[in-house]
Amino acid sequence: MKEIKETTAQYEKTALEAYKQVSALILKMTALSLPNEYAQGFDLTVSNPLAQLFSYLMQENLIEIGLADGDFTINERLFVEHFALQSGTSILELFSNVRKGRAFTWDEFFTLNGSQMTQITDLVKIGLNPIAQAFFGTFALADSHSETKDYYHGFIEGLTTIVNSYLSIDLARTGIENQRALDVISDNILKPLDEAYQNVVEVAKESDMVDRRA
Helix, strand or coil: CEECCCCHHHHHHHHHHHHHHHHHHHHHHHHHHCCHHHCCCCCCCCCCHHHHHHHHHHHHHHHHHHHHCCCCCHHHHHHHHHHHHHHCCCHHHHHHHHHCCCCCCHHHHHCCCHHHHHHHHHHHHHHHHHHHHHHHHHHHHHHHCCCCCCHHHHHHHHHHHHHHHHHCCCCEECHHHHHHHHHHHHHHHHHHHHHHHHHHHHHHHHHHHHHHHC
16 A cells, blocks of 8 residues: 555645646637637536536546445545635535435535435436537537647546545555446546547548538
8 A cells, every 4th residue: 555645635625626627628628729619508618617527527436436445434524515615516416416315415425425425426316428529529629629739648638637635635545446446537538538639530521521512
């Protein structure tokens, strides 16, 4: 087990700063790079809807990582709650929409056992899927229209910082925790995002073929 020399507050602060940086990156990318015809109904110049979608994704994934080892600790729980408060969005709101009832508070959610939490996050994940696909697709499309096409690396850097801070929040981390986190983030974010980039490339190729035939 690797011992951590920082404090929980420092790791939480680092993660929240990383979220702010990713949010700013997303806003800059979409405001400057995304053609109006691809905006998908988002008001990208007034607010930052894609950053909100990213927050939903991160909350669900952090909970999934926390539950993976069967020990969702108090520090991990507070980390998720503070992350939600910082972003102004809560995946518990999505669950209330799915079940068409009153939204859970974080205190209520954390009184549940691991199995019950997993059931809720599974439902949220189903409801989150179209939102996630919108995020990945719009991010990849906006990045493909940017001059530098390097927003991906900034996004991955911020994502890595958030996850690493979360894994270190109990001031110790194991190889098993690291692998489980990698599996979750890879399946839920990295692979779908890479597929979205590939789809942008394929669509561009098809569009180019159509233009040549015209």
